[in-house]
Amino acid sequence: MLSSLLSEYSSVLEGPWAEADTVLTRWSSDWPRGHANARIVEEYLLGRAMGLLDVSGRPVVAGPASGAPAPVSPPTAVLGDPEGGLVLAAVLTGAPSVAVAGDSAAATAACREAVEVLPATLRDAVRFCDSPAEAVAALAEAPSRTVGEGGEAPGLRVIIDSPKQFAVLREYLRVVGRQASEVVVVGREKHMSPRMNRLLGETHADVHVSPGRAKSRILVASGLKKRAADSSAGSAGRSPQVPAQATATSPAEAVPEIRVSAFAGTFGGASVDPGARLLVRAVAHRYAGHAGEGMRVLDLGCGNGWLLAALGALLPKANLHGVDDSQAAVDSTALTVASVRPGEDPAALAQLDGTTPLPWRTSSGGSRGTAPRDFVAGSFDLVTLNPPFHEGATVTTETAHALIRNAAELVAPGGRLVVVHNSHLRYRSHLQHRLIDVEQWARDRRFTVLTGTAPAA
Numbered sequence: 378m379l380s381s382l383l384s385e386y387s388s389v390l391e392g393p394w395a396e397a398d399t400v401l402t403r404w405s406s407d408w409p410r411g412h413a414n415a416r417i418v419e420e421y422l423l424g425r426a427m428g429l430l431d432v433s434g435r436p437v438v439a440g441p442a443s444g445a446p447a448p449v450s451p452p453t454a455v456l457g458d459p460e461g462g463l464v465l466a467a468v469l470t471g472a473p474s475v476a477v478a479g480d481s482a483a484a485t486a487a488c489r490e491a492v493e494v495l496p497a498t499l500r501d502a503v504r505f506c507d508s509p510a511e512a513v514a515a516l517a518e519a520p521s522r523t524v525g526e527g528g529e530a531p532g533l534r535v536i537i538d539s540p541k542q543f544a545v546l547r548e549y550l551r552v553v554g555r556q557a558s559e560v561v562v563v564g565r566e567k568h569m570s571p572r573m574n575r576l577l578g579e580t581h582a583d584v585h586v587s588p589g590r591a592k593s594r595i596l597v598a599s600g601l602k603k604r605a606a607d608s609s610a611g612s613a614g615r616s617p618q619v620p621a622q623a624t625a626t627s628p629a630e631a632v633p634e635i636r637v638s639a640f641a642g643t644f645g646g647a648s649v650d651p652g653a654r655l656l657v658r659a660v661a662h663r664y665a666g667h668a669g670e671g672m673r674v675l676d677l678g679c680g681n682g683w684l685l686a687a688l689g690a691l692l693p694k695a696n697l698h699g700v701d702d703s704q705a706a707v708d709s710t711a712l713t714v715a716s717v718r719p720g721e722d723p724a725a726l727a728q729l730d731g732t733t734p735l736p737w738r739t740s741s742g743g744s745r746g747t748a749p750r751d752f753v754a755g756s757f758d759l760v761t762l763n764p765p766f767h768e769g770a771t772v773t774t775e776t777a778h779a780l781i782r783n784a785a786e787l788v789a790p791g792g793r794l795v796v797v798h799n800s801h802l803r804y805r806s807h808l809q810h811r812l813i814d815v816e817q818w819a820r821d822r823r824f825t826v827l828t829g830t831a832p833a834a
């Protein structure tokens with residue numbers, strides 16, 4: 378394992394490298410230690426921009442200035458950056474324009490915050506886009522920055538933070554792969570697999586694996602295949618994504634079988650979370666015969682939408698609302714809920730980071746054309762929450778605690794919060810903090826369903 382892709386060149390690079398690192402240290406006091414993926418990308422891009430590294434991230438054998446085409450920093454799309462380090466690395470190593478897109482509201486907010494540390498002159502190079510397709514389109518006319526004389530056709534570089542779900546990488550490549558002269562996928566070694574190389578090989582002739590650095594590695598696909606490039610003029614990147622679908626069996630008498638849809642990246646795909654099933658059974662038992670007339674119902678972290686659709690079937694007159702950090706989840710929920718309430722405006726949905734303090738206001742959704750929506754404390758009669766337990770490969774309760782706090786605040790006086798969680802976690806005190814009459818509604822080997830009501834105003 379190398380300590381740096383650029384060990385051989387640290388003296389040559391002192392100036393530009395130190396300049397980039399000064400900004401990155403302003404961004405995170407933990408730089409570079411806590412950001413192995415962004416660090417290897419910074420080194421790779423810098424090495425390429427200076428003509429010191431070849432496309433595989435290895436030293437150029439004959440040295441930098443030996444008649445090879447002048448290095449080019451191409452316009453760059455950054456997809457799925459979780460915290461902003463990849464965006465900063467791209468800008469600070471010379472990309473003349475950078476378009477950013479991803480699925481998570483929290484990650485986009487982190488990237489926006491990261492960009493604030495850039496000098497004003499570089500900040501203008503960054504654009505935030507609603508989707509990978511929009512990011513690539515935004516760069517279509519962007520100039521490249523050629524270092525030195527001559528230069529090769531710049532093309533477009535796409536940098537992807539290796540997604541948790543393989544289906545997300547496949548989707549990114551379906552949409553943008555055919556327009557990218559170079560695709561750089563960065564990830565932790567233990568999460569990368571030869572399947573990824575094969576996928577990259579479908580559109581590009583050469584797939585390189587960089588040396589590893591601090592347990593991160595990059596895959597670089599170059600040499601766009603002619604057939605793939607030609608077909609990019611067709612529908613591949615524009616055609617809508619087809620969601621995975623499955624039929625979920627009924628968990629309780631009042632809930633029918635539900636056709637669940639899940640776009641790539643949606644938590645759990647199209648399968649039903651067993652904790653959500655336990656929660657729905659408990660709600661079905663308590664709300665039997667209740668039509669939900671005028672009730673405002675919210676599922677916070679709505680995932681593939683099965684839970685919200687089941688609540689819609691249980692409470693056919695209720696107004697349904699769903700919020701998720703992931704746009705894929707929000708889009709999936711729209712389809713899943715529509716399958717139980719066809720022909721109506723079935724649910725008010727929003728992509729939001731539910732851990733941020735209330736009130737929440739969604740912006741009008743750019744190319745998605747959604748209207749702004751407000752979420753204020755005390756505005757729902759029933760809030761359900763099945764919080765995430767893992768973030769990537771890490772077990773965390775921090776997000777769940779923040780979601781519980783906001784979920785409880787969103788409950789109207791006299792209204793109810795219902796939470797399901799892994800039984801070994803201790804969430805009761807978090808509910809008791811804001812709610813009264815906190816009790817356990819159900820429990821099985823793995824999950825516990827807790828509920829509480831908001832005190833009357």
Ligand SMILES: C[S@@+](CC[C@H](N)C(=O)[O-])C[C@H]1O[C@@H](n2cnc3c(N)ncnc32)[C@H](O)[C@@H]1O
Pocket residue numbers: 483643644649650652653676677678679680681682683684700701702703706729730731732762763764765766776
């Ligand atoms: C365990 S799933 C629950 C999905 C669905 N409610 C169910 O019960 O089947 C948790 C969901 O929370 C979402 N989530 C994670 N962090 C979030 C955040 N900060 N704000 C909003 N939603 C979040 C995830 O994207 C995921 O869809």
